[in-house]
Amino acid sequence: MDAAPFLPEGGEPVLSVPGDKSISHRALMFLAVSAAGGRIDGLLESADCLATLQALRTLGAEIRALGHGAYQVSGGGLRNPSTPLDLGNSGTGLRLLAGLLAGQGIAAVLDGDASLRGRPMGRIVTPLRTMGAVIEDSEGCPPLRLHGGGRLQGIDYTLPVASAQVKSAILLAGLNADGDTVVREQAPSRDHTERMLAGLGADIEFGEGRVRLRPGALRGGDVAVPGDLSSAAFFLAAAAASPGRRLCLRAVGINPSRDGILRLLRRMGAAIRLENERLAGGEPVADIHVLGSRLSGIQVGAEDVALAIDEIPALMIAATAAQGETVIRGAEELRVKESDRITALCEGLQGLGCAVEEWPDGLRLSGPPRHGARIDSHGDHRIAMSFALLAGQLPDGQSIIIEDVDNVSTSFPNFVEKADQIGVRIKEL
Ligand SMILES: O=C(O)C1=C[C@@H](OP(=O)(O)O)[C@@H](O)[C@H](O)C1
Numbered sequence: 001m002d003a004a005p006f007l008p009e010g011g012e013p014v015l016s017v018p019g020d021k022s023i024s025h026r027a028l029m030f031l032a033v034s035a036a037g038g039r040i041d042g043l044l045e046s047a048d049c050l051a052t053l054q055a056l057r058t059l060g061a062e063i064r065a066l067g068h069g070a071y072q073v074s075g076g077g078l079r080n081p082s083t084p085l086d087l088g089n090s091g092t093g094l095r096l097l098a099g100l101l102a103g104q105g106i107a108a109v110l111d112g113d114a115s116l117r118g119r120p121m122g123r124i125v126t127p128l129r130t131m132g133a134v135i136e137d138s139e140g141c142p143p144l145r146l147h148g149g150g151r152l153q154g155i156d157y158t159l160p161v162a163s164a165q166v167k168s169a170i171l172l173a174g175l176n177a178d179g180d181t182v183v184r185e186q187a188p189s190r191d192h193t194e195r196m197l198a199g200l201g202a203d204i205e206f207g208e209g210r211v212r213l214r215p216g217a218l219r220g221g222d223v224a225v226p227g228d229l230s231s232a233a234f235f236l237a238a239a240a241a242s243p244g245r246r247l248c249l250r251a252v253g254i255n256p257s258r259d260g261i262l263r264l265l266r267r268m269g270a271a272i273r274l275e276n277e278r279l280a281g282g283e284p285v286a287d288i289h290v291l292g293s294r295l296s297g298i299q300v301g302a303e304d305v306a307l308a309i310d311e312i313p314a315l316m317i318a319a320t321a322a323q324g325e326t327v328i329r330g331a332e333e334l335r336v337k338e339s340d341r342i343t344a345l346c347e348g349l350q351g352l353g354c355a356v357e358e359w360p361d362g363l364r365l366s367g368p369p370r371h372g373a374r375i376d377s378h379g380d381h382r383i384a385m386s387f388a389l390l391a392g393q394l395p396d397g398q399s400i401i402i403e404d405v406d407n408v409s410t411s412f413p414n415f416v417e418k419a420d421q422i423g424v425r426i427k428e429l
């Protein structure tokens with residue numbers, strides 16, 4: 001991928017981004033175990049979500065493609081699969097499905113690619129075992145073998161890390177348990193699971209760091225998936241960092257439990273305006289208008305990171321254009337994503353001639369990229385897309401070559417085409 005982008009001056013280009021990845025995974029899984037199932041519109045047809053869809057079909061779910069991101073999920077429950085389930089690159093797919101299947105008493109092996117096999121699973125295995133699930137792991141990582149069988153017990157659990165995946169795995173296991181399940185959070189994480197479970201008929205209360213779920217069947221219903229703020233973030237950051245340039249991202253999810261990127265860009269001085277705010281399927285959605293301006297570096301702490309956990313790479317697009325330094329702390333969770341994102345960012349930024357210092361829990365960055373470079377994305381979609389748009393700040397005639405970009409398709413299959421729509425030229429080599 002060779003990226004030499006610019007954002008056109010004048011006018012206001014309008015861009016739509018594909019459906020939200022977190023909500024797409026959840027819609028497929030929750031409808032598959034509901035009584036009546038339902039229709040999904042705007043499903044993200046990326047490798048991660050299609051791996052979840054395929055895993056559910058292997059588990060006996062009937063999921064019919066209706067065209068253009070529309071699917072009918074039949075509901076009615078799951079059965080033991082005859083082959084291992086391959087969740088590809090997706091932590092969300094594997095962790096949520098493990099909780100759901102443990103609660104349904106399903107025996108299954110959950111596995112994934114080399115990156116997923118390196119990601120920590122103790123965080124879900126420990127509480128699921130406390131609920132009574134019998135699970136084998138591979139030194140704390142996938143593959144996970146669920147033995148199935150017995151009914152689980154509800155649990156009252158305080159999350160040791162801010163993680164919507166862990167919270168969701170426990171709640172999904174609790175759907176079919178004996179007794180209530182309570183999950184307490186010390187820092188907020190995205191609440192898509194709570195909102196969707198409520199919308200599909202679960203007996204659930206949530207807010208102020210605590211979720212209580214009473215076991216019971218999900219009724220089912222239809223789900224409209226909003227645009228993914230995590231995908232919009234690359235374009236938002238690039239536009240915010242280009243003084244005088246305008247951009248509108250249409251119909252994007254702005255759930256306050258994960259809108260940290262908007263808050264951080266505003267804190268840097270970005271002019272961001274929300275229009276047409278509405279609720280769609282229980283999720284807040286808006287058109288996001290950005291006007292590029294001169295930005296300033298900021299201090300980002302653990303409480304900010306939790307609300308922008310996937311957007312720190314995209315934030316670097318704005319941070320390299322800003323006056324002064326940007327400091328990220330409390331971001332150690334970034335080391336256990338698809339790659340070690342702190343190291344991947346620091347290596348890439350250093351390669352471009354930026355001043356960078358790496359710490360165990362974050363980094364310090366100042367200065368624009370001084371020259372082009374060859375960047376290793378470490379097979380991580382968000383690293384690849386961030387450096388693609390960071391190329392907009394290179395001196396004239398320079399470009400960035402990004403290696404190992406296949407994983408862009410895990411979350412944003414038409415990224416290159418969408419970038420092209422707003423004048424950002426990315427060549428596939
Ligand atoms: O629940 C979800 O859909 C997600 C939660 C986050 O992970 P953690 O729960 O590990 O923080 C995030 O990084 C991931 O992309 C999606």
Ligand SMILES: C=C(OP(=O)(O)O)C(=O)O
Binds near residue numbers: 091092093310337338
């Ligand atoms: C961390 C991510 O996803 P997952 O955990 O589902 O692999 C991501 O999309 O940035």
